[in-house]
Amino acid sequence: MRRMMVALIALVLLALPAAHAVQPDEIMADPAKEARARELSRELRCMVCQNQSIDDSDAPLARDLRLLVRERIGAGDSNSQVLDFLVARYGEFVLLKPRFELQTLVLWLLGPLLLIGGGVALWLQIRRRAKNGVDVPLSPLTPDEQAKLRALMSDEAKSS
Template structure:
C-alpha cells in the first residue's frame, strides 16, 4: 500500500507544472509577448541567486529584471535587442549561457580541452601498462616456493 501511495505521489508531482516566481501582476495581456518574456527570462541569470534564471528566482532584483524585460518587449524590442540592452546594462554575467566570443573563449574551450588531455593521458597509461605486462615474464618459482605451493594445494584438496 505504501509503495502504491509513493508511486501515486510521484506521478502527481511529475504532472504538476513547473512553479515559477512570476507574479500575476507581471504577466502581459498578450500571450505571445508573455511567452517571449518567459523565454527570455529563462536565459537571464538572477544576480542574487546566481545559479537560477530570473524566471525561477523570487529575489526582488529578479522581479525588477522580469519587469524590465516585459517593458522592453512592450516597447517593441526584439529578443536580441532586449538581451543586448541587459548585457550593456549588467554585463555578460547576466546571461546564463554566455556568448561564444573572444572574452569567453577560455570558458567555452577549457572543458573540452581538459577532457581531451585527460583521455589522451589515460590512453597512454593503459597502453604503457598493457605493454609492460606482456614483455616482462614472471620469474620462475624457487624450490622452496614450489614445496610450499604443493603443501598448500594438498591441504586444500584434503579440506575440500
C-alpha cells in the same frame, strides 16, 4: 481517505516544477510579447539565486528584471537589444548561457579540452600497461618456492 491524500500530495509535487515565479500583474496583454518575455526570462540569471533563471526565481531582483525585460519589449526592442541592454547594465554574468566570445573562450573550451586530455591520458596508460605486461616474462618458481607451495597446498588439503 489516506490514499486520496497521498494522491493529492503526489499531484501537487508533480505540478511544482511547472510553477513559475511570474506574477499575474507582470504578464503582458499581448501573448506574442509575453512569449518573448518568457523566452528571454529563461535565458537570464537571477543575481540573487545565481543558478536559477529570473523566470523561476521569487527574488525581488528577479521580479525587477522580469519587469525590465517586459518594459524593453513593450518599448519595441528586439530580443538581442534587450539582452545587450541587460549585459551592458549587469555584465555577462546575467546570461545563464554565456556568449561565445574571446572573453568566454575558456569557459566554452575548457570542458572539451579536459575530456580530450583525459581520454588521451587514459589511452596512454592502457597502452603503457599492455606494453609492460607483454614485455615482462614470468620466471619459473625456484625449487625452494615449489617446496613451500607444495607444503601450503598439502596443509590446505588436510584442513578441508
